[in-house]
Amino acid sequence: MIDKAQLVSRINSELRSIPDFPSPGIIFKDITPLIKDKETFALIIKYFAEKYADANIDYIVGVDARGFIFGAALAYELGIGFVPVRKAGKLPYKKIATSYELEYGTATVEMHEDALDSGDKIVLIDDLLATGGSLAAAVELLEQLKADIFAIETIVELGFLDGRKKLEGYDVNSLVIE
Amino acid sequence: MIDKAQLVSRINSELRSIPDFPSPGIIFKDITPLIKDKETFALIIKYFAEKYADANIDYIVGVDARGFIFGAALAYELGIGFVPVRKAGKLPYKKIATSYELEYGTATVEMHEDALDSGDKIVLIDDLLATGGSLAAAVELLEQLKADIFAIETIVELGFLDGRKKLEGYDVNSLVIE
Numbered sequence: 001m002i003d004k005a006q007l008v009s010r011i012n013s014e015l016r017s018i019p020d021f022p023s024p025g026i027i028f029k030d031i032t033p034l035i036k037d038k039e040t041f042a043l044i045i046k047y048f049a050e051k052y053a054d055a056n057i058d059y060i061v062g063v064d065a066r067g068f069i070f071g072a073a074l075a076y077e078l079g080i081g082f083v084p085v086r087k088a089g090k091l092p093y094k095k096i097a098t099s100y101e102l103e104y105g106t107a108t109v110e111m112h113e114d115a116l117d118s119g120d121k122i123v124l125i126d127d128l129l130a131t132g133g134s135l136a137a138a139v140e141l142l143e144q145l146k147a148d149i150f151a152i153e154t155i156v157e158l159g160f161l162d163g164r165k166k167l168e169g170y171d172v173n174s175l176v177i178e
Numbered sequence: 179m180i181d182k183a184q185l186v187s188r189i190n191s192e193l194r195s196i197p198d199f200p201s202p203g204i205i206f207k208d209i210t211p212l213i214k215d216k217e218t219f220a221l222i223i224k225y226f227a228e229k230y231a232d233a234n235i236d237y238i239v240g241v242d243a244r245g246f247i248f249g250a251a252l253a254y255e256l257g258i259g260f261v262p263v264r265k266a267g268k269l270p271y272k273k274i275a276t277s278y279e280l281e282y283g284t285a286t287v288e289m290h291e292d293a294l295d296s297g298d299k300i301v302l303i304d305d306l307l308a309t310g311g312s313l314a315a316a317v318e319l320l321e322q323l324k325a326d327i328f329a330i331e332t333i334v335e336l337g338f339l340d341g342r343k344k345l346e347g348y349d350v351n352s353l354v355i356e
Binding site: 062077 | 237240243247248254257271
């Protein structure tokens with residue numbers, strides 16, 4: 001079994017805080033050291049894989065683009081398929097879309113309309129839960145497809161932004177809460 | 179051992195061709211069915227992992243964003259770290275950048291300047307080799323960091339675009355060549 005407390009401590013020591021990115025006043029949490037370190041990366045994936053090994057999950061759904069890194073490796077380890085939620089304009093086939101508010105303007109996320117069948121049991125993963133806008137938009141698409149959202153996982157949650165309020169009713173988990 | 183001919187045939191049967199995306203006259207190769215199918219996804223990753231298991235690769239480098247899906251799972255399976263090449267504006271720390279031409283305008287890719295050390299042995303992966311612009315730009319960044327590019331891998335190559343000409347001198351491989 002992966003020791004969660006040790007993993008959290010490891011993540012905290014490697015996560016890089018970058019002030020004033022992408023805009024003044026924001027402290028960006030840089031996860032690239034976590035995925036470059038083979039042991040940390042493996043421990044994160046094994047932690048999630050142990051957690052969901054017996055849950056009969058059909059697909060891991062990952063959010064463009066850092067969610068692909070954790071999500072694809074997790075899907076592989078669990079021996080299941082990976083389904084992407086993409087930024088606007090990237091998916092070529094028939095799709096569904098929803099928009100959410102950013103500090104300035106809006107962003108749109110999309111899924112293929114045949115990405116999931118009704119009742120498919122999924123875990124949604126992204127690297128970061130900040131304001132919750134992109135994850136809530138992903139949830140909205142998954143609800144449109146009638147997917148069974150078993151859980152939502154992120155590596156880092158900015159607790160003071162209270163993004164999980166936008167995900168009420170779901171099992172939202174984060175390895176590290178700042 | 180993964181049977182490459184069987185894998186290629188499987189990929190060919192699942193790869194979805196979407197006409198006139200993202201612009202008229204282009205036939206887009208949609209890889210989402212390959213990663214949704216747990217067996218195909220696993221076979222692709224295992225094929226690459228077998229190929230590089232004994233090559234002492236330090237890192238898998240994947241290109242934003244579909245290269246993250248294959249690259250992160252491969253890095254995990256090999257027990258090594260994953261390093262992203264990102265589109266402009268996404269990486270928060272000190273970085274290097276290079277631009278390449280698109281049909282209209284240019285695009286920029288970036289890496290953190292500490293993403294790799296001189297001599298790190300890497301495999302560069304993306305889903306598609308088309309005109310070769312983005313992969314050649316990634317190679318330019320890797321050369322700036324003095325990485326040892328052991329091989330370049332893609333799932334699908336559009337051979338008629340002759341993109342591999344931009345990658346001359348490197349070991350460029352594609353599972354499916356159209």
